[in-house]
Amino acid sequence: MSQPHDIRPRTTTPDTHWDLHADVVIAGYGIAGVTAAIEAARAGADVLVLERTSGWGGAATMAGGFIYLGGGTPLQHALGFEDTPDNMERFMTAALGPGVDKAKIADYCAGSVEHYAWLVDCGVRFKEEFWGEPGWEPPHDEGLMYTGGEDSAPFNEIAVPAPRGHVPQMDGKQIGVRGGGYMLMKPLVELAERLGVRVQYDVRCRSLATDDTGRVTGIIAARYGDELTVRADRGVVLATGSFAYNDRMVERHAPRLLGRPAAAIEEHDGRAILMAQALGADVAHMDATEAVIFADPQMLARGILVNGRGQRYVPEDTYGGRIAQLTLLQQDDQAYLILDETAYEEAMTTETATPFFRRRPKWVAETAEELEAEIGLPAHSLRTTLDLYNLHAANGTDPVLGKKPRWLRPIGLPVAAYDLRGCTAGFTLGGLRTDLRSRVLHLSGDPIPGLYAAGRCTSGVCAGGYASGTSLGDGSFYGRRAGQTAARP
Numbered sequence: 001m002s003q004p005h006d007i008r009p010r011t012t013t014p015d016t017h018w019d020l021h022a023d024v025v026i027a028g029y030g031i032a033g034v035t036a037a038i039e040a041a042r043a044g045a046d047v048l049v050l051e052r053t054s055g056w057g058g059a060a061t062m063a064g065g066f067i068y069l070g071g072g073t074p075l076q077h078a079l080g081f082e083d084t085p086d087n088m089e090r091f092m093t094a095a096l097g098p099g100v101d102k103a104k105i106a107d108y109c110a111g112s113v114e115h116y117a118w119l120v121d122c123g124v125r126f127k128e129e130f131w132g133e134p135g136w137e138p139p140h141d142e143g144l145m146y147t148g149g150e151d152s153a154p155f156n157e158i159a160v161p162a163p164r165g166h167v168p169q170m171d172g173k174q175i176g177v178r179g180g181g182y183m184l185m186k187p188l189v190e191l192a193e194r195l196g197v198r199v200q201y202d203v204r205c206r207s208l209a210t211d212d213t214g215r216v217t218g219i220i221a222a223r224y225g226d227e228l229t230v231r232a233d234r235g236v237v238l239a240t241g242s243f244a245y246n247d248r249m250v251e252r253h254a255p256r257l258l259g260r261p262a263a264a265i266e267e268h269d270g271r272a273i274l275m276a277q278a279l280g281a282d283v284a285h286m287d288a289t290e291a292v293i294f295a296d297p298q299m300l301a302r303g304i305l306v307n308g309r310g311q312r313y314v315p316e317d318t319y320g321g322r323i324a325q326l327t328l329l330q331q332d333d334q335a336y337l338i339l340d341e342t343a344y345e346e347a348m349t350t351e352t353a354t355p356f357f358r359r360r361p362k363w364v365a366e367t368a369e370e371l372e373a374e375i376g377l378p379a380h381s382l383r384t385t386l387d388l389y390n391l392h393a394a395n396g397t398d399p400v401l402g403k404k405p406r407w408l409r410p411i412g413l414p415v416a417a418y419d420l421r422g423c424t425a426g427f428t429l430g431g432l433r434t435d436l437r438s439r440v441l442h443l444s445g446d447p448i449p450g451l452y453a454a455g456r457c458t459s460g461v462c463a464g465g466y467a468s469g470t471s472l473g474d475g476s477f478y479g480r481r482a483g484q485t486a487a488r489p
Contacts, residue, residue, distance in 0.1 A: 007274045009208045010220050016209075018218065020200065021231035022048035024486045025219055027205045027272060030058025031472050032239035032455030032479035034188045038122070039483030041195035045234060047483075049192075050203040050221055052240070052267050056189050057182070059241055059265045059456075064137035064353075065180020066147050066469030067119070067476065070164035071112040075144055079130045083162035085109040091159040095148055095322075096465040099285065105461050107436050108477055115477050116166065123187030125169040134297035136320055137179070137468075139353040141169045148467025149319035153402025165469045184472065203228060208236065208275050208451070216279070216450035235450045235486030238440070239479060242456035243270025244427040253286035254428055256328055262292055262425030272457040276432050279451070282443045284459035286430035290466040291324035294423040295337060296357040298347040301407045303339030304389055305420075307331040310372065310381025312389065315401040321466050328424040335420040336375060338382070340412045361416035371415050386411055429466065431458040438482035452486045454478040 023045035026033045033049055034056070040047045070076065071085040089109040093100055120126070131142035138145055147165030149155055168183040202223055209218040209229070218231040243249040244257070244264035251258050261268075273283065301317040305327075314326045327335045339347075339361075348358065365371035372382040390410035392398055398408055432440050432453045439447035440458075460474035 007207050007271070007278045009210050009279050012209045012211060012217055017229060018231040019229050020048060021218070021233065022046045022198065023232070023234045024048070024237065024483065025050065025230050025232035026237040026239060027219060028052070028058060028239035028241065028455070029056040029199060030239060030241060030455065030475070031060040031185065032475040032482070033058070033237070034185065034192055035476045035479035036237045036239060036454060036483035036486070037192045037197045038188065038195060039480045040487040041192065041197050043484060043487035045487035047197045048230065049197060049199045050205060050219065050230065051199060051201050052204050054201050056199070057185050059263065059268065060181045060472060060475070061185050062265070063179065063181035063263065063472060064468070065168050065170065065182070065184050066137065066145075066165040066472060067168075067184065068147065068164050068467055068469030068473035069112045069116045069166045070162055071109055073113055073116040073166065075116070075126050075128065075166060076162065078128045079144055081162050082160070083164070085112065087159050087162065088112065088164065091148070091150055091155055092461060092467075094158045095155055095467060096462045096470070098464055100461065100463040101459070104436065108461050108474060111477065118480070119476070122191050124184055126166055127169040130163065133350065134301045134317065135353055136292075136297065137353045138167060139351050141167075141171065143167050143169060147319065147469050149322050152318035152404065153315045164467070181472070205240065205271060205275065208279060210279070214279075214449065216448065232450065234489060235452055237482045237486050238272040238276060238432070238451070238453040238457055239455045239482070240272040240457050241265070241268035242428045242431065243273060244268045246270040250428065253430065254289045256333070257289045257426055257428065260425040261427060263290070264427040268427070268456070270457075272453065273431055276440055276448070276451065276453070279448055280442050281448060281451075282433040282441050284430060284433045285463045286428070288429035288462060288464045289325070289329070289426045290321055290429055290462070291328045291424045291426035293320060293324035293327055293335070293420060294357055295320075295418065295420055296347065296352060296354065298350045298352060299339060299344070299358070299418075300337060302343035302347050303337050304385070304411065306336050306338060306377070306382060306385055308334035308377070310377040310385055312385060312401060315398070315403040317403050317407045319467065321468060324424045324426065325466065327420070328426070333422055333424055335423070337418040337420055338371070338386070338411065338415060340415050342412065343409070344416065362419045363417045364414055366414050368415060371417055375417055427456070429456070429459070429462045429464075431456060434458050434478070436481070437485045438478045439485060452482040454482040
């Protein structure tokens with residue numbers, strides 16, 4: 001995608017003609033936009049949303065719907081899991097770094113139980129059922145799941161494991177088409193409509209408008225090529241998603257992700273970030289990326305993952321996103337899954353939400369040496385790795401990487417391998433630097449007057465690592481905060 005040609009702010013005067021106006025103008029109608037709209041409207045503001053597409057939802061609608069919540073939510077308690085804000089904070093600080101915004105994580109964890117209650121009050125439903133099997137998401141409408149490796153090494157030694165992936169209840173689920181994300185967005189959009197929020201669809205934001213003091217006064221947009229000027233009497237909220245589909249920005253900031261966007265939509269072109277940067281806005285963690293690996297977690301947990309040197313590098317029973325990140329960012333996207341016939345057959349009998357990741361292995365051999373040669377690994381590397389793994393697995397331990405005893409069993413013969421080279425994709429996590437009130441910060445550290453942001457166009461609670469649900473989690477949490485702050489006269 002090419003760089004937008006005109007992102008420079010436009011200075012307006014009292015005589016400027018405005019096609020539309022509202023107290024609060026929100027760019028984007030995904031999870032951050034809708035929660036900002038609700039809270040701004042509840043605060044008494046006249047709210048107008050500008051949405052680039054022809055309908056609400058954004059990437060949130062297509063998502064599995066995890067909302068990362070904890071600290072002792074009613075759903076956690078109902079299913080027998082104990083958690084506290086401090087415990088949640090310890091995990092998030094360790095897992096989402098390096099360089100996390102500690103104040104933002106502490107704020108998010110302290111408010112997590114209240115945010116759960118707010119969602120439920122808005123009509124979001126959660127089924128009291130836990131899904132405890134490895135997987136990218138529950139195959140049915142279970143409401144709670146581990147989504148960040150909380151129960152796996154090394155995090156299970158840092159904080160007491162607690163599942164925090166809260167999934168809105170969904171009937172007629174279709175992965176990637178209509179899932180928990182749709183059931184999160186639908187009641188929120190319906191509530192926004194009841195509150196009188198206005199929406200203009202098929203509107204593309206081009207730049208910000210300011211007065212002669214530098215305060216943001218609105219948005220310069222376009223509909224079907226015709227310019228549209230939109231005034232915001234109190235504030236503008238940017239909620240337009242990541243920059244995963246802006247090749248120039250990805251190449252500059254997160255080049256390993258170039259050409260492999262996932263869990264994002266084409267409208268995630270970084271426009272809001274560039275518009276704010278043109279005003280001097282600061283950014284953070286622009287190199288941070290979440291990743292997915294196109295493999296079945298039930299198979300991963302039962303086998304071992306080795307890199308291009310035939311060495312293990314991650315506990316295979318951890319969160320799939322962590323496996324993908326370590327593969328893409330630290331192993332040059334080189335990975336092979338090794339497992340035997342028993343493990344393969346066991347995995348194939350389990351239930352999964354992603355059956356399309358289950359396929360036949362690429363290589364099968366009678367000995368580790370033969371498999372090693374067929375893959376093209378260094379001589380004796382895989383044999384040595386298997387010997388070490390099997391030695392300890394026979395005793396139910398994994399002193400190298402800490403895989404849980406549940407998944408430890410020596411890998412026998414014949415042995416097979418899956419070629420997972422280049423099987424990763426992902427989306428960007430970095431963006432505008434905001435404070436706890438969702439004000440966009442200038443390079444000087446001061447808030448830019450009249451400008452607020454939330455969601456994946458900002459740098460949220462994730463600075464490098466990820467747990468499924470943190471995008472919808474901090475997007476909705478700080479979307480609310482943006483709406484509240486922007487609505488203040």
